[in-house]
Amino acid sequence: MRALRAGWWLRAGRPPLPVSPARVLLTAPVASYAQVPPRPAWQHGERRPPPQQKVTVEVLDHLERLALVDFRDAEGVERLQKAIQFADQLHEVNTDGVEPMDSVLEDRCLYLREDDVTEGNCTKELLKNAREKVEEYFVAPPGNIPLPKLEERETFLQGS
Amino acid sequence: AARGCGGLWRRAWQRGAGGPAPRGQRAVACNARGGAVPAGKSGLAPWVPVVGLEIHAQISSNSKLFSGSQVQFAAPPNSLVSFFDASLPGTLPVLNRRCVEAAVMTGLALNCIINKKSLFDRKHYFYADLPAGYQITQQRVPIAVNGSLSYSLCIDNKMSQMVTKTVRIKQIQLEQDSGKSLHDDTRSQTLVDLNRAGVGLMEVVMEPDMCCGEEAAAAVRELQLVLQTLGSSQAVMAEGQLRVDANVSVHRPGEPYGVRTEVKNINSIRFLAKAVDYEIQRQIEELENGGIILNETRAFDSKLGCTVPMRDKEGKQDYRFMPEPNLPPLILYDAKSLPANMNHQQVVNIDWIHERLPDLPSVKRAKLVEQYGILPEHSFALLNEDGLTEFFENVVKQTQMKPKKVVGWILNYLLSYLKQHSLTVKESPVSSFLLADLLNLLEKKEISSTAAKQVLAELWKGEGKTPLEIVREKKLELIQDEKELEQICQAVIDGQENE
Numbered sequence: 001m002r003a004l005r006a007g008w009w010l011r012a013g014r015p016p017l018p019v020s021p022a023r024v025l026l027t028a029p030v031a032s033y034a035q036v037p038p039r040p041a042w043q044h045g046e047r048r049p050p051p052q053q054k055v056t057v058e059v060l061d062h063l064e065r066l067a068l069v070d071f072r073d074a075e076g077v078e079r080l081q082k083a084i085q086f087a088d089q090l091h092e093v094n095t096d097g098v099e100p101m102d103s104v105l106e107d108r109c110l111y112l113r114e115d116d117v118t119e120g121n122c123t124k125e126l127l128k129n130a131r132e133k134v135e136e137y138f139v140a141p142p143g144n145i146p147l148p149k150l151e152e153r154e155t156f157l158q159g160s
Numbered sequence: 161a162a163r164g165c166g167g168l169w170r171r172a173w174q175r176g177a178g179g180p181a182p183r184g185q186r187a188v189a190c191n192a193r194g195g196a197v198p199a200g201k202s203g204l205a206p207w208v209p210v211v212g213l214e215i216h217a218q219i220s221s222n223s224k225l226f227s228g229s230q231v232q233f234a235a236p237p238n239s240l241v242s243f244f245d246a247s248l249p250g251t252l253p254v255l256n257r258r259c260v261e262a263a264v265m266t267g268l269a270l271n272c273i274i275n276k277k278s279l280f281d282r283k284h285y286f287y288a289d290l291p292a293g294y295q296i297t298q299q300r301v302p303i304a305v306n307g308s309l310s311y312s313l314c315i316d317n318k319m320s321q322m323v324t325k326t327v328r329i330k331q332i333q334l335e336q337d338s339g340k341s342l343h344d345d346t347r348s349q350t351l352v353d354l355n356r357a358g359v360g361l362m363e364v365v366m367e368p369d370m371c372c373g374e375e376a377a378a379a380v381r382e383l384q385l386v387l388q389t390l391g392s393s394q395a396v397m398a399e400g401q402l403r404v405d406a407n408v409s410v411h412r413p414g415e416p417y418g419v420r421t422e423v424k425n426i427n428s429i430r431f432l433a434k435a436v437d438y439e440i441q442r443q444i445e446e447l448e449n450g451g452i453i454l455n456e457t458r459a460f461d462s463k464l465g466c467t468v469p470m471r472d473k474e475g476k477q478d479y480r481f482m483p484e485p486n487l488p489p490l491i492l493y494d495a496k497s498l499p500a501n502m503n504h505q506q507v508v509n510i511d512w513i514h515e516r517l518p519d520l521p522s523v524k525r526a527k528l529v530e531q532y533g534i535l536p537e538h539s540f541a542l543l544n545e546d547g548l549t550e551f552f553e554n555v556v557k558q559t560q561m562k563p564k565k566v567v568g569w570i571l572n573y574l575l576s577y578l579k580q581h582s583l584t585v586k587e588s589p590v591s592s593f594l595l596a597d598l599l600n601l602l603e604k605k606e607i608s609s610t611a612a613k614q615v616l617a618e619l620w621k622g623e624g625k626t627p628l629e630i631v632r633e634k635k636l637e638l639i640q641d642e643k644e645l646e647q648i649c650q651a652v653i654d655g656q657e658n659e
């Protein structure tokens with residue numbers, strides 16, 4: 001999956017490079033937006049991103065297993081599809097010879113703290129968050145319970 | 161594989177696991193795989209084992225890597241946990257300066273290139289003792305790379321010949337430790353204690369330059385001594401301050417590396433050697449019998465002395481590494497690049513740390529050999545036991561006996577007593593003062609060597625008597641009077657004549 005490679009969302013370089021100015025208005029022009037519009041107001045007209053391959057069932061299963069998400073139904077998968085397509089627009093920017101940026105903070109100074117003990121000793125407060133506790137320990141299920149294989153679990157993905 | 165080790169494996173393979181096997185038996189096993197091996201010939205080329213190590217050393221600091229909670233081994237559960245360690249929303253990591261310095265010291269001691277700009281990343285996986293669901297580590301650009309560690313091995317069991325080997329250090333990175341899980345199988349639950357969560361670790365990755373358990377153990381022992389000398393980690397395996405995972409594979413000479421397995425749950429240096437050797441043997445046998453090696457993680461069972469596949473293995477893990485968005489790059493400086501107007505406390509100066517590095521074990525050993533004229537094997541043994549070097553130097557100061565002889569008494573007698581009773585040098589009932597006293601008596605020829613050993617055995621009881629008192633009590637003095645000696649000899653000769 002091209003779009004899911006690490007770093008795909010950070011490919012934008014600096015300074016901002018010119019992008020095709022051709023905009024296609026999708027809704028009636030409004031003088032100013034008081035808030036984020038409910039639907040995209042414009043998109044690239046001329047150069048449509050190439051038609052995406054469908055996200056395969058194997059990849060969806062892999063994602064469900066890794067991130068413990070549940071795509072639940074066809075609409076969920078479709079939303080994922082659209083999100084990938086949306087992000088793929090970044091590929092239109094020419095980033096040859098530009099170092100990827102990790103974060104807008106990368107020029108900031110990393111603050112170094114002195115090695116003093118300043119926190120801790122709040123066992124009672126922390127345990128208030130625990131649904132179950134045993135003598136000041138948090139209680140968790142025994143080890144990782146692996147997600148059953150695709151064929152064996154009830155998921156919408158089975159049908160596809 | 162190095163000369164010493166390769167030979168060992170060739171011989172071991174020919175002999176078969178655990179002892180000599182009749183040649184005929186070996187030939188049958190080979191024939192079964194289709195290779196025509198005439199009986200009596202050893203046949204195939206030897207296997208080349210390859211061992212790499214991943215070592216996690218807990219940084220010796222007052223507080224954790226990214227938070228201000230205390231670092232301490234035994235404490236009431238969840239009492240040394242801050243909101244950040246518990247991954248409560250809204251908390252952010254703040255890097256501990258001492259941890260950075262510890263990593264730089266270790267990198268310099270291991271001849272690494274210190275990266276003046278290193279980055280932090282997130283490694284995602286789910287486990288109850290990792291409340292955030294990710295660990296902050298340094299995957300892309302770690303703090304130190306491309307170093308080396310030299311260590312010594314005894315070629316034979318008698319400690320009379322030592323050979324020096326080197327293992328390359330791939331990298332050293334800073335990362336967070338996870339909490340501790342206590343598995344309660346009877347109630348089908350896991351109890352989680354986050355006291356250890358967030359403690360700073362240095363992960364030292366050693367290239368697969370080792371070829372057997374003995375080499376791996378010697379390398380880890382040397383690393384342990386280096387860390388303890390620097391003070392960057394106390395490196396006590398029993399307290400979990402030093403954890404070792406071994407990557408083991410075997411291949412035929414000239415062919416590419418074989419599939420490797422990762423061996424975890426190794427709790428001591430002795431077990432490390434056992435685990436590695438067992439795994440090498442297992443892989444050889446598996447391949448000899450036509451099987452294949454799976455790229456899996458195995459746990460070492462110290463009771464059974466073998467490795468077993470670990471449960472909870474869900475195929476190859478995808479950690480989805482991503483840059484840690486809350487931490488800018490870590491910038492280190494040296495004398496040349498030192499910024500003029502920056503707060504002193506915010507600057508880590510590599511050169512400043514370099515100047516203040518203490519003598520590493522290898523340097524200490526060389527100095528002992530030079531200063532006292534002892535053998536390298538002796539200085540190795542002295543440094544290998546905590547406090548023994550100091551003990552030795554104290555005895556030498558207080559006695560006229562030559563250091564070469566003193567070291568013999570310490571290594572052959574005192575050390576074996578300590579080992580027999582599982583005592584550390586600090587707990588020794590015989591102090592350096594008492595031993596020096598005893599050796600002086602011996603040196604002045606007031607007692608014989610045999611008598612001295614008897615006195616040492618008495619001193620060991622720790623009853624507070626001085627060597628001189630024991631000698632008087634047991635009448636162990638050497639007779640110095642020539643006339644008396646003459647009389648005794650004459651009596652013996654007369655006695656013989658009479659028979």
